[in-house]
Amino acid sequence: MVTVIHPNLETTDAKMKAKDVSVYYGDKMAIDKVSIDIPTEYVTAFIGPSGCGKSTFLRTLNRMNDTIPSARVDGEITLDGEDIYRSKMDVVQLRARVGMVFQKPNPFPKSIYDNIAYGPKIHGIAEGKDELDAIVERSLQRAGLWNEVKDRLTDSGTALSGGQQQRLCIARAIAVDPEVILMDEPCSALDPIATAKIEELIDELNGRYAIVIVTHSMQQAARVSQRTAFFHLGSMVEYGRTTDIFTNPLEQRTQDYITGRYG
Amino acid sequence: MSPAILLLLVIGLGLAGWLAARARAWAFRSKAESGRLAALPSYHGWYVALWIAIPAVLFIAIWSFVSPQLIDQAVIASPAASELPEFGFQRDALLREAKSVATGSSPAVFNEQAAALVDPYRDAISRYGLLGGLATLVIAFLGGAWSFLKVKPDFRARTRVERIVMGTLLVASLVAILTTLGIIVSLVFETVRFFGMVNPIDFLFGTEWGPDPMSNPDNPDPDRFGAIPLFWGTIYIGAIIAMIVAIPLGLMSAIYLTQYAAPRTRSWLKPALEILAGVPTVVYGYFAALTVAPFIRDLAVSIGISGASSESALAAGLVMGVMIIPFVSSMADDSIAAVPQAMRDGSLAMGATTSETIKRVLVPAALPGIVAGIMLAISRAIGETMIVVMAAGAAANLTANPLEAMTTVTFQIVQMLTGEGSFDHPATLSAFALGFVLFIVTLGLNFIALRVVKRFREAYE
Ligand SMILES: Nc1ncnc2c1ncn2[C@@H]1O[C@H](COP(=O)(O)OP(=O)(O)OP(=O)(O)O)[C@@H](O)[C@H]1O
Ligand SMILES: [Mg+2]
Numbered sequence: 023m024v025t026v027i028h029p030n031l032e033t034t035d036a037k038m039k040a041k042d043v044s045v046y047y048g049d050k051m052a053i054d055k056v057s058i059d060i061p062t063e064y065v066t067a068f069i070g071p072s073g074c075g076k077s078t079f080l081r082t083l084n085r086m087n088d089t090i091p092s093a094r095v096d097g098e099i100t101l102d103g104e105d106i107y108r109s110k111m112d113v114v115q116l117r118a119r120v121g122m123v124f125q126k127p128n129p130f131p132k133s134i135y136d137n138i139a140y141g142p143k144i145h146g147i148a149e150g151k152d153e154l155d156a157i158v159e160r161s162l163q164r165a166g167l168w169n170e171v172k173d174r175l176t177d178s179g180t181a182l183s184g185g186q187q188q189r190l191c192i193a194r195a196i197a198v199d200p201e202v203i204l205m206d207e208p209c210s211a212l213d214p215i216a217t218a219k220i221e222e223l224i225d226e227l228n229g230r231y232a233i234v235i236v237t238h239s240m241q242q243a244a245r246v247s248q249r250t251a252f253f254h255l256g257s258m259v260e261y262g263r264t265t266d267i268f269t270n271p272l273e274q275r276t277q278d279y280i281t282g283r284y285g
Numbered sequence: 286m287s288p289a290i291l292l293l294l295v296i297g298l299g300l301a302g303w304l305a306a307r308a309r310a311w312a313f314r315s316k317a318e319s320g321r322l323a324a325l326p327s328y329h330g331w332y333v334a335l336w337i338a339i340p341a342v343l344f345i346a347i348w349s350f351v352s353p354q355l356i357d358q359a360v361i362a363s364p365a366a367s368e369l370p371e372f373g374f375q376r377d378a379l380l381r382e383a384k385s386v387a388t389g390s391s392p393a394v395f396n397e398q399a400a401a402l403v404d405p406y407r408d409a410i411s412r413y414g415l416l417g418g419l420a421t422l423v424i425a426f427l428g429g430a431w432s433f434l435k436v437k438p439d440f441r442a443r444t445r446v447e448r449i450v451m452g453t454l455l456v457a458s459l460v461a462i463l464t465t466l467g468i469i470v471s472l473v474f475e476t477v478r479f480f481g482m483v484n485p486i487d488f489l490f491g492t493e494w495g496p497d498p499m500s501n502p503d504n505p506d507p508d509r510f511g512a513i514p515l516f517w518g519t520i521y522i523g524a525i526i527a528m529i530v531a532i533p534l535g536l537m538s539a540i541y542l543t544q545y546a547a548p549r550t551r552s553w554l555k556p557a558l559e560i561l562a563g564v565p566t567v568v569y570g571y572f573a574a575l576t577v578a579p580f581i582r583d584l585a586v587s588i589g590i591s592g593a594s595s596e597s598a599l600a601a602g603l604v605m606g607v608m609i610i611p612f613v614s615s616m617a618d619d620s621i622a623a624v625p626q627a628m629r630d631g632s633l634a635m636g637a638t639t640s641e642t643i644k645r646v647l648v649p650a651a652l653p654g655i656v657a658g659i660m661l662a663i664s665r666a667i668g669e670t671m672i673v674v675m676a677a678g679a680a681a682n683l684t685a686n687p688l689e690a691m692t693t694v695t696f697q698i699v700q701m702l703t704g705e706g707s708f709d710h711p712a713t714l715s716a717f718a719l720g721f722v723l724f725i726v727t728l729g730l731n732f733i734a735l736r737v738v739k740r741f742r743e744a745y746e
Contacts (some may be wrong), residue, residue, distance in 0.1 A: 117636035130628060
């Protein structure tokens with residue numbers, strides 16, 4: 023299946039490039055030859071009906087599929103021109119550069135401080151306590167959580183509200199200073215107010231990090247992203263500027279999906 | 286009639302009742318306009334059969350306790366018994382002798398007076414046997430008739446049977462609890478008796494152990510009932526040496542099984558580990574006494590430690606540790622597996638390696654469950670008897686040297702109860718006090734462990 027690329031799409035710096043990427047779970051194909059450039063300075067949204075492979079594709083970008091024994095990835099994915107699936111690639115380093123935020127907030131059962139300090143500690147980013155404190159504060163500030171938690175950094179991360187937990191997870195990902203942040207339906211477990219906060223946050227982070235977000239909400243994709251890719255049955259059907267995809271879809275299936283005819 | 290024959294009779298009656306009630310229900314069914322009953326015919330059958338069997342069997346059980354007393358009383362009331370000595374030992378012996386002849390379990394009487402009692406005994410036994418048998422049959426019959434009359438098209442036999450089944454199951458589960466309660470009560474009773482003879486302070490805090498079962502029971506020497514060396518031996522072997530072996534090995538195998546092992550490997554390795562828990566402790570005892578202990582002694586001698594004994598706390602503790610590994614590992618395995626996958630993914634996605642994830646996220650998150658597993662393992666280890674009986678020795682040494690022989694609470698319980706002292710000698714009774722202390726400690730450990738596990742489960746659900 024060939025992806026339709028919108029003619030209006032200007033070429034930009036690509037942070038990551040996927041070329042003919044296919045993913046199999048055992049013998050079953052979940053992603054069929056997807057090629058896409060993830061731009062550096064924009065938010066890219068993946069949309070599509072449930073089970074079409076959005077999460078699967080997202081997880082290939084930081085090799086989280088390696089943790090599923092039956093999963094196999096074909097094709098080439100590069101980060102700044104380096105193939106991330108080459109045998110010499112250090113997966114630990116890759117994941118520090120390509121961070122991830124999950125659908126359900128998953129703070130560690132540790133203090134808020136330790137949640138943020140986790141990445142810097144294992145990667146040896148901070149030298150000394152002062153620097154670590156500074157990183158924790160900066161990350162929480164960027165995630166818009168600092169004012170809410172600055173007096174209770176020793177409380178458990180799991181004691182926060184769902185929306186706060188999700189921002190904590192974003193802060194945790196930011197703390198290791200990644201280049202790309204992958205978000206898999208980061209708001210699907212949150213109420214509208216918490217969702218609005220996260221969307222605001224994504225807007226603020228836009229430009230500093232390349233961001234890829236999977237979402238089921240068309241409005242959310244329209245609000246936060248500048249690039250949108252529509253997935254269907256394991257293929258990427260259409261890719262272009264978000265405004266183009268939503269106002270002028272070229273493919274019938276895209277049109278059906280965004281007008282809510284199925285999905 | 287003997288209880289066995291009666292039981293067979295009752296079962297036969299029950300079967301007949303079952304068939305009859307079912308046939309009756311069938312007959313109703315073919316006559317009923319709708320062709321339907323409130324319950325299947327076989328449920329009517331069961332209802333009647335249970336009504337025949339349960340009251341009758343209960344009666345048989347009660348009767349077999351009561352009737353020997355009734356028989357004795359009848360014999361004593363008989364004219365032949367008027368010659369008997371008034372009370373006490375002799376009289377009981379004569380009665381017992383006559384009874385054993387009457388029931389045929391011994392061939393002939395030696396005593397004239399007993400011979401006179403044989404016939405009254407025979408009479409009484411057959412009389413009460415017949416009476417009991419008839420009563421049983423009457424009860425079975427009444428139960429059957431009463432329930433049989435209830436077999437009607439709209440009778441809900443099915444729910445009734447369900448209720449009877451539930452009641453039976455409830456009784457079954459109460460048996461275990463009541464038995465345990467009985468054990469505790471007797472333990473407390475004997476312990477109180479012991480503390481009436483030996484001061485609890487001397488017992489709990491004294492450092493010399495060496496009760497002499499042949500000494501004068503009315504004047505025990507309190508200096509010989511100090512249980513501290515036993516407590517120390519128990520803790521040293523069960524909670525220290527054994528845990529030094531079991532905690533790291535159990536944890537590591539749990540981590541390997543949950544995080545690294547391929548499903549194929551896990552599918553045989555986990556059951557193989559659990560088989561360890563099924564090995565009889567006597568086998569571990571042999572191993573400790575015949576293989577490990579001599580090996581340790583030889584090793585100690587070869588590196589120049591003199592005076593190593595062939596029974597040592599180290600040998601017992603090491604083998605006990607191996608025995609306990611499956612307890613630690615299966616609890617740790619469960620609690621690590623209960624940590625949500627999202628937690629693990631979160632850590633891996635931060636760029637942590639698998640071992641960093643285990644060390645910094647999984648084990649801390651699973652810690653309550655792991656600790657609970659360790660506590661259960663300790664309570665199991667300090668109650669363990671066979672290994673220490675065979676390998677640790679009998680000497681109540683208060684020492685930190687693992688190469689010396691040591692003794693434990695469980696070993697001394699065995700020693701005191703199987704010793705030659707009489708049953709109400711303080712040396713024998715001390716076994717109950719020891720058992721009581723052990724019971725309290727293990728109960729406490731289990732209780733805390735279960736609470737911790739429950740809290741832990743709630744945290745992740
Ligand atoms: N671990 C796995 N093992 C086997 N098959 C899987 C696994 N994970 C996903 N799949 C299959 O791959 C396909 C794509 O799944 P994926 O989770 O990527 O969909 P998705 O687009 O993210 O859906 P959703 O919007 O519901 O999250 C589905 O058919 C799914 O059943
Ligand atoms: Mg998904």
